[in-house]
Structures are given as structure tokens and as C-alpha cells.
Amino acid sequence: MKLTLIGNGTMAQSLAKGLVANHEVEIIGRNINKLKEVQKTIPQISIKELDDVEDITGKNILFCVKPYVLQTVSARLSGKANILFSILAGTTLDSLKKHIEAKYYVRTMPNVAASVLKSMTTLTGDEEVKNEALEIFTSIGQTLWLESEKQLDIATAVAGSGPAFLALIAEGLTDGAVRAGLPRDLSSKLVQGLFTGTSTLLETQHPALIKDSVMSPGGTTAVGYGVLEKNGVRNAMMDTIEQTYNKAQELGKK
Numbered sequence: 001m002k003l004t005l006i007g008n009g010t011m012a013q014s015l016a017k018g019l020v021a022n023h024e025v026e027i028i029g030r031n032i033n034k035l036k037e038v039q040k041t042i043p044q045i046s047i048k049e050l051d052d053v054e055d056i057t058g059k060n061i062l063f064c065v066k067p068y069v070l071q072t073v074s075a076r077l078s079g080k081a082n083i084l085f086s087i088l089a090g091t092t093l094d095s096l097k098k099h100i101e102a103k104y105y106v107r108t109m110p111n112v113a114a115s116v117l118k119s120m121t122t123l124t125g126d127e128e129v130k131n132e133a134l135e136i137f138t139s140i141g142q143t144l145w146l147e148s149e150k151q152l153d154i155a156t157a158v159a160g161s162g163p164a165f166l167a168l169i170a171e172g173l174t175d176g177a178v179r180a181g182l183p184r185d186l187s188s189k190l191v192q193g194l195f196t197g198t199s200t201l202l203e204t205q206h207p208a209l210i211k212d213s214v215m216s217p218g219g220t221t222a223v224g225y226g227v228l229e230k231n232g233v234r235n236a237m238m239d240t241i242e243q244t245y246n247k248a249q250e251l252g253k254k
């Protein structure tokens, strides 16, 4: 299927890197020099500068701009797209329908791991194109079709923003190892391996059981675990998701 990405930022590039393996990908952006730079790293794509009146008739569009430029960019689009996939955080299907004409609409929330084909992407919208939507986004990682936009806003907090949250944990663990005296290159390597191994365990084991299997009586883990609980890390995670979700809903009201 031919896919047209509008926007050429971090996410458009991450998605394009994964999608080119199975799809024809065109990227439309506002600056041809920036697009040429992108094409150097992803040679399979075709590029095009956004026209003042950009005809999107019959195209399958992946809308990849920031939520606050929806009105400015959509004002330059004319015609009726086939499927409009939006990756805009918070931006509701109603709002998309108001600004861009398409036969079908799907809201999606991929994440930055799309560039390495490991996105955790959630989707919701017109059931008629559910299979096509899942097929497209499965080419860049795992997918989950959700029942409502509320669920997608929660997923935005967990899996859309989540790489940044886990990166903070990874950075903290690395700095801890450095503070204890391990060189940074070794500390980074350790943390990478730790994340890979733990994520594989999580595929089949409940987090609480992983913890139980690690924590020996009177051992090291029990001490470290106590420090995390004393510092409210669990509650900080829950608050983080709640407030990030609230922000997604707030973006949707603009």
C-alpha cells in the first residue's frame, strides 16, 4: 500500500524507517532541504514539499505533525483522503473530521521504537479499515486495537510517552553504577542487558513474581527494593501515568 506521511520530524522518520520494508512511502514536509537530509538516511522514500494547496484525494495519509499545527497544516490540504491515520497525541477523531476530509479515520499511538521495528502501537477508529490499519502498523512492531479514544489516551501515557519514562529509569540505574565506581561504558552495557532480559521475562511472568524470584531472604534485592518503596517510586509511576493521560485529554479539548 502507498502511504503518505505528512510531517518529517522524529516520529515520521521513525515510522518511515520501519514502513519502507513493506510499503511504498512518500513524505511530505514543509522544507525540501530537510526532506533531502531525511532521504539520505532512508533512501527508499519519495519526498515532496507541501504545496499551498496539497491535494490528498484518495491517499492513505499518516498525519505526523504536532497537535498545535493541525489547523495550519490542514488548511493547506484539499480533496478527500482514503484513510487518515493520525498519530497526534490527544487530538480527537471529531477534531480530525472537522479539519481533514477522509473516507475513514484511525487514531494511532505508535512510539519511537518504530525506527527499530519495536513500536507498541495502539489504534482506534473506523472498524471498516481495522485489518488494513493493523497490517500497516504490525510492520513496525506490536499492535493493539482499542475500544475507545479514552483507552488510546491512556495508552499514549504508557506506551507513547513511556520510552522517555523507562529511559529515565535506565539513566538513573547507570548513574548509580557509576557512582558506585563502575566505568560508564560498562554501566551502560549492564543496563541495556538488564532491560533486554527483563522485557523477555515480562512476556510470560507477572512483575510481582519476577520480584519474588529475585528477592532472597536477607539479601541485596530486599534492601534495594525497600529504598524504591521508601522513595515512592511505585506511586510516582502511577501519578506519572495519571497526569500524562490528563494532559492527552487536555490536548484533545484544544
Ligand SMILES: NC(=O)C1=CN([C@@H]2O[C@H](COP(=O)(O)OP(=O)(O)OC[C@H]3O[C@@H](n4cnc5c(N)ncnc54)[C@H](O)[C@@H]3O)[C@@H](O)[C@H]2O)C=CC1
Binding pocket: 007, 008, 009, 010, 011, 012, 029, 030, 050, 064, 065, 066, 067, 069, 072, 073, 087, 088, 089, 109, 110, 111, 112, 160, 161
Ligand atoms: N515523539 C514521539 O515519541 C511521539 C510523538 N507522537 C506524536 O507525533 C507527532 C509528531 O511528533 P514529533 O515527530 O515528535 O515532532 P517533531 O517536532 O519532530 O516533528 C513535527 C513535524 O511537524 C512539522 N511541522 C510543524 N509545523 C508545521 C507547519 N506549520 N506546517 C507544516 N509542517 C509543520 C515539522 O516540520 C516536523 O516535520 C505529534 O503530534 C506527537 O503527539 C506520537 C507518538 C510518539
Ligand SMILES: O=C(O)[C@@H]1CCC=N1
Binding pocket: 089, 156, 160, 161
Ligand atoms: O510528548 C508527546 O506529546 C508525544 C506523545 C507521545 C510521545 N510524545
